[in-house]
Amino acid sequence: MTDYVLCEKNEATLVITINRPERRNAFDLEVREELARAIYQARDDDTVKAVIITGTQGVFCAGGDLKSLSATKRPIYKDRERIRLLHTWFQELVNLEKPVIAAVDGPAFGAGFNLALACDFILGTPSARFCAVFGRIGLVPDLGGFFLLPRIVGLQRAKELVFTAREVSAEEAHALGILFQIVPAQSLLQEALTLAARFHTASTEALGMSKNILNRSFNLDQSTLAELESHAQALALHTEYHDQAVSRFLEKQPLQFTWPKDSGQSGGRS
Template sequence: MSSIQLKIENNIAYITLNRPEVFNSFNREMALQLQDIFDDCKTNDDVRAIVLTGKGKAFCAGQDLKEVTSPEHNPGFKKILEEHYNPIVLKIRHIEKPIIAAVNGVAAGAGANIALACDIVLAHEKASFIQAFSLIGLIPDSGGTFFLPRLIGFQKASALAMLGEKIPAQEAEKLGMVYKVIPDEVFQEEVQKTAIKLANMPTKALGFIKQLLNQSLTNNLESQLDLESKLQIEAAQTDDYAEGVSAFIEKRKPVFKGK
């Protein structure tokens, strides 16, 4: 059985972490497979939005600790970070298409931070987030120390990273960690509805927005304004911009093609 399931439908790639027996924790096989899928989604013109979720009760419990304690199969933390998690986080941020993290259950350790690296986080009402690293003598990785303080502030991020407290979805929403909490009975429907909306929007413009938000994390104001100007000029040259303006003038719904 594949450790990841992939379905492409209506210009949406649904990626499901598929190791429910271990709460979708990562081993080397799953980490490398996810990278390959992201690479395919990046270049596949039929994919205009991506949904990342987990099979069963968990989104992702982070690293499979059996792998790192195995005398025969332990890749070591250097390889795990440099070949597994760091490339995954970078691919999430560099794919110029919107990525939804549909957090269906617990998101712990690297699993939590991979979710936070996505563009939009939709959380099931029973989902939870935990920076579990300090509880076993480790430090947050997978971009946790980068994204978390920017999402919720330095003080809260410091406390969650050090104390390793589990944060329920509702509190995560209040903190600004996730975009929206969705009730159980409509979770799949709302995730699909959001993904369909994104897949039918101007894909290049969404990619430019993603570029700008990435750069805003390190740019000064002058550099950011320059980049906005550059990308706005590029956006104005796309077919989708022409369609959007025509539809507005003609008072009709635009039909964007991601070009």
């Protein structure tokens, strides 16, 4: 990998850092390619139990690189193929069967906004800002924005954010359900690592199957979801993790995975 995207293991968490501050961590070709490699690494490494995606120097990702976009005009089918190829790895991120946390400081604009939305939880500093900026330059949301945004904020609010292309502050993002939690800037990464570490002792198989089905739940009817539930539960019942958890319970030993009682609030402020 180049230095544009850094990967570092912290115990069982893989921290993926966009590191192109001179371009405000723009979602350019080099960053896209390195992010794809990082996502595949997270998927294929069984020792990785959780993932954090973040940026450097007070910027998460300022969106597409307009300079490179305007430098060369391509045939229309090439532009279509460019976007389609993004989804070969971006869907791997959305459906990665491990918890993924975005740690956002500063702007998450355009594709950067949707990159954050692809994560399961978004932690943000008071300086975090979000914007579906595409309308300002006559474009439509890409990188999964049509799929992700309405599922988080609802259809009417998604239309408003896309049509107006306005900035959303950390406080409003928290109220809309975009931000899971607002945390101090100086402890952003540590808060993300703490959240990620809570999943290290969970069943990766059970969490992964739950995430897979939840991601489909808006598109499927109750009967289909029941079939997926039945299949997933049958698999989970035969995992070594479940067997050990039952043994611990019967022997009156503490379960391996428990959530801290003071961390149950959904999206509370630190």
